[in-house]
Amino acid sequence: MSDGAVLAVRDLRTVFPSESGPVTTVDKVSFSLGAGETLAVVGESGSGKTMTFLSVLRLVPPPGRVIGGEVLFEGADIATLSASAMRSIRGAGIAMVFQDPLTALNPVFTIGDQMLEVIRAHTGMGPRQARVRALEVLERVHIPAPAQRIDDYPHQLSGGMRQRVLIAMAIALRPKVLIADEPTTALDVTVQAQILELLAELRSELGMGMVLITHDLGLVAKYADRVAVMYAGRVVETSPMARGFGQSRHPYTRSLFRSIPRLDLPADQPLTAIAGQPPDLARLPAGCAFEPRCFLGNGREDCRNERPALSPTTSDRHLSACPHWRTLLDAEPGA
Amino acid sequence: MLRYTARRLLLMSITVIGMVTVVFFLLRAIPGDPASYMLGDYATEESVAALKAELGLDRPVWEQYLGFVKRALTGDLGTSVVTGQPAFDEVLESIPWSAALSVSGIIIAVLAGVPLGVMSAVRHGTFADLFVMLGALIGISFPVFWVGLVCILLLAHEVRLFPALGASSSQDFFTQVHHLMLPALVLGFSVAAYIARLTRSAMLEVLGQDFVRVARAMGVPERRIVYRLALRNALIPVLAVIGVTFAWSLGSAILVEAVFSRPGLGSMILKAVFARDYQLVQAGVFVLASAVVLVNTSLDIVYGWVDPRVSVS
Numbered sequence: 001m002s003d004g005a006v007l008a009v010r011d012l013r014t015v016f017p018s019e020s021g022p023v024t025t026v027d028k029v030s031f032s033l034g035a036g037e038t039l040a041v042v043g044e045s046g047s048g049k050t051m052t053f054l055s056v057l058r059l060v061p062p063p064g065r066v067i068g069g070e071v072l073f074e075g076a077d078i079a080t081l082s083a084s085a086m087r088s089i090r091g092a093g094i095a096m097v098f099q100d101p102l103t104a105l106n107p108v109f110t111i112g113d114q115m116l117e118v119i120r121a122h123t124g125m126g127p128r129q130a131r132v133r134a135l136e137v138l139e140r141v142h143i144p145a146p147a148q149r150i151d152d153y154p155h156q157l158s159g160g161m162r163q164r165v166l167i168a169m170a171i172a173l174r175p176k177v178l179i180a181d182e183p184t185t186a187l188d189v190t191v192q193a194q195i196l197e198l199l200a201e202l203r204s205e206l207g208m209g210m211v212l213i214t215h216d217l218g219l220v221a222k223y224a225d226r227v228a229v230m231y232a233g234r235v236v237e238t239s240p241m242a243r244g245f246g247q248s249r250h251p252y253t254r255s256l257f258r259s260i261p262r263l264d265l266p267a268d269q270p271l272t273a274i275a276g277q278p279p280d281l282a283r284l285p286a287g288c289a290f291e292p293r294c295f296l297g298n299g300r301e302d303c304r305n306e307r308p309a310l311s312p313t314t315s316d317r318h319l320s321a322c323p324h325w326r327t328l329l330d331a332e333p334g335a
Numbered sequence: 336m337l338r339y340t341a342r343r344l345l346l347m348s349i350t351v352i353g354m355v356t357v358v359f360f361l362l363r364a365i366p367g368d369p370a371s372y373m374l375g376d377y378a379t380e381e382s383v384a385a386l387k388a389e390l391g392l393d394r395p396v397w398e399q400y401l402g403f404v405k406r407a408l409t410g411d412l413g414t415s416v417v418t419g420q421p422a423f424d425e426v427l428e429s430i431p432w433s434a435a436l437s438v439s440g441i442i443i444a445v446l447a448g449v450p451l452g453v454m455s456a457v458r459h460g461t462f463a464d465l466f467v468m469l470g471a472l473i474g475i476s477f478p479v480f481w482v483g484l485v486c487i488l489l490l491a492h493e494v495r496l497f498p499a500l501g502a503s504s505s506q507d508f509f510t511q512v513h514h515l516m517l518p519a520l521v522l523g524f525s526v527a528a529y530i531a532r533l534t535r536s537a538m539l540e541v542l543g544q545d546f547v548r549v550a551r552a553m554g555v556p557e558r559r560i561v562y563r564l565a566l567r568n569a570l571i572p573v574l575a576v577i578g579v580t581f582a583w584s585l586g587s588a589i590l591v592e593a594v595f596s597r598p599g600l601g602s603m604i605l606k607a608v609f610a611r612d613y614q615l616v617q618a619g620v621f622v623l624a625s626a627v628v629l630v631n632t633s634l635d636i637v638y639g640w641v642d643p644r645v646s647v648s
Contacts, residue, residue: 098545122554
């Protein structure tokens, strides 16, 4: 997949200084994304999902800093671009949709005004032409009567409508990559499905590569082509979605999958949780970061002393950072 | 929008009527009256009583109030007992002096305070930010009369840039402006300090909001983000406060007028209070209260226009 990749990231590292030493929030993260493909990025809060993509866009909030790695966008490394060249890629080449549509729009400007600001930042369009473009994309994200809606202020729209506006803003310049950072977390369940359907539809119509950051494994199974699992700032497994989580080759992914509440089990069955707490990024163990919570590793010498690298398993499209992945396949055939 | 404006205008007249009423009764509650003040320490009780009767001060207070309201409704605010001139005309004469000082002070304050506050926020934590905030701290904590005296000493005495007197009898416009500059700067400095601090904190808050991050992620240039998208949000609290600082600047103006020996509404009212010149105080308060309320109301209307969430709800 990496040859045709529209976005390929190699060994990306982002560090935040802290009193107890530098904290690596994104630790040698690598992944690639093909045109028209949906990559889901899952993991607990604080696992570095959002920070990875803010690093890709070079929008890491200070005092955080990207300290290494390559970001290849359409084959060219954008990690070394000048600030203004980078700005012209944001929004136009790689666009991002954020979690909370209620705070993501500026309350004192009409939605049309805000869309024009984005469109005109990247094109030489005059206000009239840009407005025509804005109306087109509003139509495209299925906002009813866009000609009336365009002059509304954000507070006059519902949460779902606002997320549609933000999506419209993100696709207005036909980006090659759309990063959707938990786009439905703040929305009602019924609206969630509509937004995801819209994103899927736009992805195939516009041929964008899409990154879906989420912690909802149900969404991953339904919408993603591939999935990258993150833990403590690292990617611990990437696999084609067709295999399903039951085939996962990392104990963390297995544990995540088992902790999904299931309707087919008796109601009095207690929910399964992963034992322990996510690690403190400032004090990561020398070996595998998941080792203290792992049902496989406990006690193994190599897990405690060596940091395992992301390596191919049975195929080079299914990578795992667990050297004992074979044990998983033998131990739990029915999981 | 029209209803919002109409409601504001109604509230505004109620406020002015309330102010004038309170002042009317408060004045009569202070010991002393214009008759004894005018006739001096050696006046006989009969002559004081006679003058009181002539001025209508012997009647019950509520009767005096009704008479005042009746006359005020026809536009007559009474006659100054000290000068014998219609009180309103006396007030009108001092308005240009006060208006020139307050308005130029506020304009200086906004023109200096808002950009300095924005710059401080954008470069927060740098030396420039520290420098501006230090200056603002001085402006807020040092009393305006002290700053005025120091300015006279430095800028009028040591370096003869400005005249030490804040007023001139000359009719020449440029001479007047030259005299106005130092008092206006002194008044503007203390208000600017306040506005700069407020703008800085409002701007810092806005720049941390989600929609700013979204605009950055969409590639909107930083200049547009700061000076258009964020500034309009940050100006909402600043606008609200400009009305308050206007009232406050009219108060400080009394001190500035005193330091620079400048005529004005503030010093006129002060003198009238000492002379128990009821009519003149009432007329002065009426004009002051109207000015403050008018400025605040127009700002409220502008507010509703800047922040679309206000007029709709």
